[in-house]
Amino acid sequence: MPHLPTHARAVIIGGGVIGCSVAYHLTKLGWKDVVLLERKQLTSGTTWHAAGLIAQLRATANMTKLAKYSQELYGALEAETGVATGFKRVGSITVALTGERMEELARSAGMARAFGVEIEEIGPDDIGRRYAHLNREDVVGGVYLPKDGQGDPGNIALALAKGARQRGAVIAERTKATGVTRTGRRITGVDWQAEDSSQGHIACEHVINCAGMWGREVGAMLGTDVPLHACEHFYIVSEPIAGLSELPVLRVPDECAYYKEDAGKILLGAFEPVSKPWGMQGIPDSFEFDQLPEDFDHFEPILEQAVNRLPMLAEAGIHTFFNGPESFTPDDAYHLGLCPGMDNVWVAAGFNSVGIQSAGGAGMALADWMGSGEKPFDLGDVDIARMAPVQNNRHYLFERSKETLGLLYADHFPFRQKATARGIRRTPFHAHLAAEGAVFGELAGWERANWFARDGQARDYEYSWKRQNFFDNVADEVAAVRSSVGMYDMTSFGKLRVEGPDAEAFLNHVCGNDMSVPAGRIVYTQFLNARGGIEADVTVTRLSETAYLVVTPAASRLADETWLRRHQGENRATITDMTAAEGVLAVMGPNARTLLQSVSPNDFSNAINPFGTAQEIEIGLGLARAHRVSYVGELGWELYVSSDMAAHVFETLRAAGADHGLKLCGMHMMDCARIEKAFRHFGHDITCEDHVLEAGLGFAVKSAKPAFIGRDAVLRKKEAGLDRRLLQFRLTDPEPLLYHNEPILRDGKIVGYLSSGAYGHHLGGAIGLGYVPCAGESAAEVKASRYEIDVAGQRVPAEVSLRPMYDPGNDRMRA
Template sequence: MNADDSLPDQADTVIVGAGIVGCNLAYQLTELGRDDIVVVDKGPMPTTGGSSSHAPGIMFQTAESKILSKFAKYSRTLYSDLEDDDGVQAYNEVGGIEVARSDERMDYLQRRVEWAQSWGLPNPEILSPEEVEEKLPLVDTNEIQGGYYSPTDGQVSGVVACAALAREAMDRGAKFVPHTRTEDVETENGSVSSVITENGTIECNEVVIATNIWARQLGEKLDVHLPVTPVEHQYTMTEPLEELADNRIDVSDHPLYENYKDVSGDKVDRLLAGPDRPILRDQDNAMYFRTHGDSYGIGSYNHESVVPDPQDLGDNEEDAEQGSIHEFTEYHMNNATHPDRPDKAPRQASDELLPATEGRELEHKYNGMFAESPNGLPVMGPVQKYDGLWTAAAIWVTHAGGAGKALAEWMENGVPRLPDGPIGLRHCNVNRFDAHEGSWDFARDIGGEEYRIVYNIMHPKWVWTDHQRDIRRTPMYHSHKELDAELWAEAGWEEPHWFDSNADLLAEYGDQIPDREGWEDKYWSPIEGAETLHVRNKVGLHDMTSFNKMEVIGSDAGDFIQHLCTNDMDLDVGDVRYTLMCNENGGVRADITVTRVDDDRYLLLTTGREVGNNHVAWVSDQSPEDVVVNDVTSSLAAMVCTGPNARKVLSKVTDVDLSDEAFPFFTSQQFFIKNVPVTALRVSYAGELGWEFYTPSEYGEQLWEHLMDAGEEYDIRPYGNGALDALRIEKGFRLWGEDLHTEHNPYEAGLGWAVDLETDFIGKEAVVEAAEGNNIDHKVACLTLNDEEATILPHRPVLDGDDPIGYVHSAEYGYTVGACVVYTYLPPEYAEPGTELEIQYEGERYDATVREEPLLD
């Protein structure tokens, strides 16, 4: 790799960080035709001294997260084509095996098979202990119950991959500059203008922060608070083992040997030696293993979280100790310090599983650092605050290839893509975070917790319990507490999932609520079903303050709204319209409700939870200078009163005519509920007669009390998010981020009725193509399980025989229709009502039938 210490004074794009992420991104951008790219790093190249230099490079591709699995799958393909200067491949496709020491872990490994089928990973299978031993002869089969085998898993050498990626990027015009610390990024009129380094300034149009564990520090200089947390985990290599004597490898003639040795010292002789057998993971003990020639490498997450302060991190300078490595803490290897594994030290667990390591000296020991984010996913994309500022952080070697490809497509073509099509990055978008998540107090605690759970068996509905709670409280928080709400943290909001005060409803509705057991029973209460049925039969009140709300103001606000939205947005004051926002590729960027509240003022309502801030950033980024976009999520309390008796309840607290003639569906009025000013919308995500109410936050608690008091004679009940999910899914209402997202266009999503092709909007050209029947690779399908007592959870494969043809996007029991309702996307020929299919869930197959939607009208 021929990096150049001379610093240019201008570039179109500057990538700060030449680790595996920066190298991948430069490679991908140049492959798309860019050539005016400069990559700077404060360390030597390609062994910069960051995580890419010390990481053992294990590649387990399977995850519950589709994004991570897709990134890993692409990375594996890319790395398999990379070679060093002597033609040695960067990727060792030796397979990967994850073993189970408990019944619970065996159930988890079955889920991994199903996730692999859902995400298109080839040939996943469950192995018996004997089959594990055939592939990993040193494993003690008495310690395990079985294993999960992914044959295309393996190991990548980070430095070989970096060198190969950089070489090809440089051949296409990119320039790599080592030994150059970035000190600041200058901005002008809301856009990046230059990068200031210790060796000079580079004027530029774009900057990408790809510094991983150092990302937070550079962001702080720009007043951008990236919740990227460095955490330490342990890695060590045994002395040579007699059992591996035939695997000894001399790597001293490797073309990167001297460069790597300058940064990593004598351990280069092991780190450059690839594995000769499947990589191994013992998640019950938060450990992983791979061979380095005649030595076994042992990685351990099995200790208490160690979170260094970003300000105390070392640097990667020539002849200096590697900045991403701290001194090995013997105590953490030889004592049980992990809070969830208090009975067994990591060294004991290792020696039990691999008896050949018992009593052997551990050499080349270090605590290596990597970066965590609050949800364990990458932090990537365009930073809303500055035009031209991008991030690519909290990304592992395993996922860097796919992340680099998606980000390059995003930067060059406006939409993140992988070779098999667009990929939604809603849970990776840097703009997903709320203000509190940028504090070091929050990032430290949650980064440490993400480290703690990284190998734990986590339920998809699990929420934080002991850390960083009660941050955001809706005005109705204390009322919820008084009603014994089961509160879950969603984007920092304390949101009710059900109310224990409604347990008495089980006497009335319990016979319509099937029992659950196993995985689907966790984080669920039958009260959710009772609340659902009560709303369908009587009336309920739901706190929806956390839904994201935007105010768009200006004389050109109407034209801007039309530019954003697929529907005809020529609204009169008081009109409400459901519409979509699409990206440039025609993918559904959001579904929103737009209300024209005045001549030049509109209220935009969209989903909340973790993904809602992405929509706020999108609308703000698209807005012209003469239009103001305000995020009013926190300034407006919101709730919905819905159910057959909703009109009766509201008539007790207002004189407004609520009849269908005077207050039609999808209209809005402003009036008073007793003494509280409200903007009322005749809509309901529950699909029943109902009104949504918006009022300044200080009135929220009073409004809630007025409605609860007025509804007492009609047995009004509060209901939580669990009931809301059940209510909306059996009505066929989409939930953005689950069964509606950027990977599908409006016609694939069954929402062509929300498109008016006579108007102009972002993504129209692609949407027109879809309207004409082109680019329709999948169609949304509503299925119900034939077993009326069964319930499943998302992210499991939909099968035609043994062939996966889709996966479950969302699923919830429909208490009114009497069956579990599933939404998925299928090849069009399978999406026809009446089609019989199967869904694989927890090792069982469930018969399912495609239905006409909506199931309730």
């Protein structure tokens, strides 16, 4: 064991491919005093038995960027370190056995083109030419990615470790992190003990949890939540097959299977629909290069289909039946970044069977983030701050992990809901909504009414890439909000109370807009980073001289609270999560005022309650706070009601609504209505790498006020001009549907992709938002071009606008 220092800038816990990559990239940035502690031997947890598939295309542009970086890195590591990584670009083929799967692949091909990934859509004959062993009788088509590859997982990790050592990192095997010392929100040191019984303490500035399937337990030791659970993952390796030459990686997701040729053998792996969680009582301390017991009965259905798909497997014996654990997260995205609750604890864990192809990019991104103090680009898909605390519950993780492994190869339909670990967080209106036909979705553990079934209609999703079974229901809900009045539950949105003598100064430092407003005013604003990018998109209501309510999207509540806490400084203010304390009903539409006036003695006129103000009201026999704002572009109010009176207020409005055309609505309606109004969706249309001015939100930034985070970047952008603009698109053909990531073509050339998409039921076509380069161009020049959107390979003409296509003058909201 190497001599361990008593101080390090960074201590990495875990010596799999992820920990080795983080060490490699930190030392590449010039961090000399980096220590990696591995409890047993490098790669001995999950890395050693990974299949080693290395794909380029991921679900988003930045995840694809990281995967492409991994490929390029692995191709160059051998020359740098002398360790052979086994990396070779053999290409990959994914085949579809159904029309729905083929549409998914066609849409992914369009996405790949937008992301700069080489891809080819191929038919059964083309597939046969590239993979002659495949039974193609029910193959519809597929896609071919020539630059995908495979590698040797263990040697990739060892090459990264050697590269880190060459630049000064200390890597200690058979040395376990046993405890930490902590001061406030910082870990100040890590205790270690080696197998030879030697022990010590390393004072440190940063700790990185790369402990893989031990990540949750290590996270708890470090004072953080890291929700993940190990599952059994199965594959077999055939006996050598005579004449078998190098083949592309083959994926048949409709049969939950992947195939890899390796040294004249075939490796067949599975992502079965119902998986087997493992390690519920903890992972044995002795675990090292261990295998789990065989379960042939569990794997047999996959093998039967595989023998039909690759008939040569029927003649080849099984050389190895392998079962090894891998860790999975609640949403099938890995965990990366600075952990909420702590200021120097980082994580890179839970890689959901894509650790090898992700490790290089994830290590690079995390090291960059640690070095600069800011995310290098949008990492919202994997930022650990996306996880709600309840998602770290052991039983929740056990139940959810049964599903998440299989979801890797399931049809990735739009709006697909998780089926496991449901019903945890329910709003005060849940039972009322369920009684009236609500079909619920889940977000951050919250059950949310997404749409309402009609009498006699099944209360289930019937998934498709075309119009799903709720399409007409949502059209009716949008029509109600546009022409009458609709009501929907917004309780799940985050509510953070910021209170104290310095609350105004603190929020003025964090927010781009001006918080020095009278009590009762509502301010729409963003939290900006130093580059002018958008870290949060919120409304802030001043409740009193010393108290504000920050309302955040449900998915980013913890991230937004974490951002506030990290930038609080010496300001005297408390931050309290009030999300569950109040139920919220949004009452929206031209009849909203008359409905509210029928159940409340308060005055809802423009004179007393203009747009952007809040007032305390009586409603029925109870009390509420009425916020006059709208995310659907209509006259309306969000009613904040303490949880004890929430049911009464719902019943009061529902009863009175019969005389005003009130219709219950869901989250799908809200998304369709907001995109018609070109309201931005945080995490899609606006992220930390989207400049607030280029996002078209300059009206919400008051650069004349004293210094705030991002002010200099706003002023620089005003001076330099915009490099791109966020545009709204409407397909002229009313039939195709948009979701997001569809390529944008300007005068026949791909210039970007849609950041979000939904159907504009009022506008009569699918609507998308997306950024288009515009350096040196006027708005008129940008609009003058011919635009098309690539929908599953079909170019569909689109109208374009810089102003909202629906009610551009905001007359309806301010009526």
